[in-house]
Amino acid sequence: MINNLPDHERALWILKTKGDLPLTALADILQVTVEGARFQLLKLAGEGLVKANTIAKGRGRPQQVYSLTPLGQARFPDTHADxxxxxxxxxxxxxxxxxxDAVIKAQQKQATERYTAELKPMQDLSQKVSALANIRNAEGYMAEMEKDGDGYLLIENHCPICAAATACQGFCKAELDTFKSVLGKQVKVERVDHIILGARRCAYKIEEK
Structure with a gap:
């Protein structure tokens, strides 16, 4: 999907999904020269979509990294927020x-039934988490799975219901409870990053008990 986007939108997508990045790393992902990446970022910065921050790493020279501004984050909108x-x-x-609460529980029940049906053919935890990530990605959460030690991370780089979740955190609880239910009693699911609490993303550590 990312390769089908215009250059400037590709850079925004990368910063949204990968977080803060130095110029060289962004150039590698974009598969352009460092100067080409710098030109894109200067243009985006001029539009108020990205910003550069200087961070110190150990005893080496400070490193400049790029991140999305609030205006850049707004390019990934909360669906029907107001x-x-x-x-x-x-x-x-x-x-x-x-x-x-009754409405949230009814929606949770529907999601649980649908996710359970879609995960039913999966044989192991890896396949289940991958399938769950695909489902959530299709729902607008920019979701992906990563291997993490003996378990996995289900990462949601975007929350299309962020305004609703901020207004009522019952949505967040229902989401976590849904994941626990569809993955089964033998699986531990723990939220380790939470957008509502200021993190860049929501992430769930998933592993066998």
Whole structure:
């Protein structure tokens, strides 16, 4: 997918999914020269989409890394954010928290049933986490799987319901509970990064108990 994007959008996508990167690393991923990458970043910086920060690493020279600005992050929007938050607040004020919880639980039940059906053919944990990442990616979470020691990381680089999750963290709890349910009782699932708490991404450590 990334290779089909215009050059400037490819750079934004990389910084969104990989986090802060130095110029040389970004050039390698883009498969362009360092000067070519610098030209793209200067253009993006001029548009207010990226910024450069200087960080110290050990005793060596400080290194300049690039990251997305809030305006750059906004290129990956929260789906129907304003309407969603208004609906949540209206439901909470008119029907109460119990009604809102009931709606979240109903949505969780539907997601659990759908994910369980799609993961049913998978034989081992690796296949299940990979399939779950593909499902979440299709839902807009920019999800991927990474091997991590004896287990795996399910990484979500974007949250398309971030505004809703901020307004009501019951959505985040339901997400974690859904993952635990579909992966089974013999699997430990722990959230280790959380966008709502200021992390760049949401990430879940998944391993056999």
């Amino acid at each position: 309407l969603t938050v208004r609906l949540i607040n209206t439901m909470r004020s008119t029907l109460g928290d119990d009604a809102l």
